Amino acid sequence: MKKTDFSNLKAIYINCTLKKSPKESHTQKLMNVSKKIMKHEHVQIEEIRLVDHQVASGVYNDMTEYGWDIDEWPSLSDKIMKADILIVGTPIWLGEKSSEAQKLIERLYAMSSKTNDKGQYLYYGKVGGCIITGNEDGVKHCAMGILYSLQHVGFSIPPQADCGWLGEVGPGPSYGDTEWKGEQLDKPVGFDSDFTNRNTTFMTYNLLHLAHMLKENGGYPSYGNSREDWDDGKRWEFENPEYR
Amino acid sequence: MKKTDFSNLKAIYINCTLKKSPKESHTQKLMNVSKKIMKHEHVQIEEIRLVDHQVASGVYNDMTEYGWDIDEWPSLSDKIMKADILIVGTPIWLGEKSSEAQKLIERLYAMSSKTNDKGQYLYYGKVGGCIITGNEDGVKHCAMGILYSLQHVGFSIPPQADCGWLGEVGPGPSYGDTEWKGEQLDKPVGFDSDFTNRNTTFMTYNLLHLAHMLKENGGYPSYGNSREDWDDGKRWEFENPEYR
Amino acid sequence: MKKTDFSNLKAIYINCTLKKSPKESHTQKLMNVSKKIMKHEHVQIEEIRLVDHQVASGVYNDMTEYGWDIDEWPSLSDKIMKADILIVGTPIWLGEKSSEAQKLIERLYAMSSKTNDKGQYLYYGKVGGCIITGNEDGVKHCAMGILYSLQHVGFSIPPQADCGWLGEVGPGPSYGDTEWKGEQLDKPVGFDSDFTNRNTTFMTYNLLHLAHMLKENGGYPSYGNSREDWDDGKRWEFENPEYR
């Protein structure tokens, strides 16, 4: 089978760490593994560390219209709208995605009611995945929330679109740490996890395959899912439930 | 744009109500709305009410090999494997999907490590969605768990792949009820919910579109996601994380 | 400070493993650690492995009244009603509590609308906790669901009422395993986890302390929480929200 050319795809990685640059983010280290694959596949890459930006709280596209002095979201949103693939990275705190990840979801949601020229929600045709790191617990729970939100606003989710790393239960080194409690470790923790490496690889390629397929297809046909058509009274093969 | 022909697609609806047939299931009523669209689109439909079957608890494909006298799962599993589209229906209890839905997920999981002839997990190429009803709260939470599990074992999730109905907070009639606390209602509750009807329609069509696209495409290329190839040492463009 | 005498307390452990007896349950092994503390503190202990019983699906106390041939729940429910402390044990599958745990919650819920002689929900005055084991991820997520459900039907939750064990991300031995992939391990996995041992101990003692306190106090006063009084029109200091 001929290898697919992914060079016309654009991906954006959003790191929802609580740490501002230039502090080291463990999640970033795992995001880099996925990013490197994308680079080798000639995908165009954009990257945002959300906490470095002054992003307002709220559920509108530009919160300066709602009493906030500054809101960098509109420019970040533009970058997301240009990408075919969105990958959300988050650390885990108390088994949950970060407040920055939650804020990202709230702001993505702001755009979910706008429609494209087919009358579909704006994120239709884009694909999403997530990369999660913690020191002990919660990759799946965080992924549930993130992937749910992405599909709900219009992204498509390919198989195995989540990946991550966790150590054994209890306090311990985080992904990529080279020391723990003052002691030097032989090698960065998690880097040799076959499970994490495999899932990160599969997620990355599945995002690429589905984004490619959707791009080739011109996104989703609007038959049966155009919000504008529905509002205009179009129902396709939908029939009102029967009153028996 | 020419209308897509969906007649070569197969869909399976699994109702995870706690009520055995012939008891009326509220979830079934909403599933019927989606099913009718599929029928009009000439999709082949299979249907299972899980609680009607003697399905063992466990995480293997055939639990009679693990001490259970009876296990109808293998025959149900065969039906799922033949379908392109899986739609899980569930009621909500205490804000959570039913124990039958959880059992379904456990049994789907049993097959997740088997691979197809490309070396991919078996559910690759299939798409999944969910239909959820409750009387007051929990559609999104249940969808998070169900859609997460489906994508994790290999299903693809199109945009807005969840739909459902909920009444106002507190006790109240369930979807399709025509009486409440002994009083007759004018019409079945929820049947005229524009929101529920629209989401059910969009979910149904998005499942069809993505299943069609994947079928046309022969599923996902195995480049970058074949478990067998990975185990054989193939890494595509993955590189080990750098030890700095 | 004088040591509290816990000998008038009763605790019930319910193991929601998917494995029938006499199959070995990893969760049981960790439950035993808590149970041993209780025994040394002279607490009366009852124990149930749910999957060993023919418990019907549904949300009523006795499902034989709703078309099921057999339902052992009423006798199990009696045992729970006699206990001051309920500890739910569950394995993790795909980041979620087991279907047996979900079934337990559904059946506990059946009794939640009945009231005691103060007019309070029946579980008032009882305390609850949970013990969770998996091989890689999900203790906190499972605890969220279980503890939420327990407090929602009337149990009180002391601090740090969840404990568990998880290995590193990816496949691996489960709690107490002495071999993995055919190789013998030096010692049962997790038994020396200071984190797991400490949390299991703290959970056990906090359940005892709160159960003791509630028992001494005769449970909760019914002032402000009696369902019967509310239904009779009693409102205590509640005032209707103001219409401005």
Added chain:
Amino acid sequence: MKKTDFSNLKAIYINCTLKKSPKESHTQKLMNVSKKIMKHEHVQIEEIRLVDHQVASGVYNDMTEYGWDIDEWPSLSDKIMKADILIVGTPIWLGEKSSEAQKLIERLYAMSSKTNDKGQYLYYGKVGGCIITGNEDGVKHCAMGILYSLQHVGFSIPPQADCGWLGEVGPGPSYGDTEWKGEQLDKPVGFDSDFTNRNTTFMTYNLLHLAHMLKENGGYPSYGNSREDWDDGKRWEFENPEYR
């Protein structure tokens, strides 16, 4: 039975709305119902709207030591430490608690490893609950996350410690709204919900009862739960799991 005197108790309400003052918060309206009961019971009340404060992101008590210019958290934390009862209010977005609520949890977590003079985690002896409003779905899911986090860091959770309001599925007025889509409503939505009023009342009184009981009792005895004692080698009746 003599009515309990709650006048020596202190409660703090933290509203995690995304809207800065003086914008109207729907969640605030329901919090006011609970607050009014507390006032009539002579409880001392403190109140914070988190988004009005410059609270840094992070998991340390004072983020100005970690590169942030401003962090108002330490002064807010002092107020929480003085209270016996913490009530977290949150709106729902996409079925999830707000990013402000998540940030609150992250910052509460920062203090969870510090100990009181008995060697217990600092929040031991305090009780927690939550008030949640949305226009259609998610009270229980948000409560799962919030109550879990509270008990995990040391709070006690009385029965039915969550309350909230939701309208029917789909877009609609929020709690207390007096108009919807430009049309005037007869009365503020949700104010006459017997379910919401009852649960808000029960939650409020159960928090008071448990806080009172714990205060009378001097909090939890440190037998079996003192982190300091555990670290010093004290094990009470805990025994290492048996190696068979």
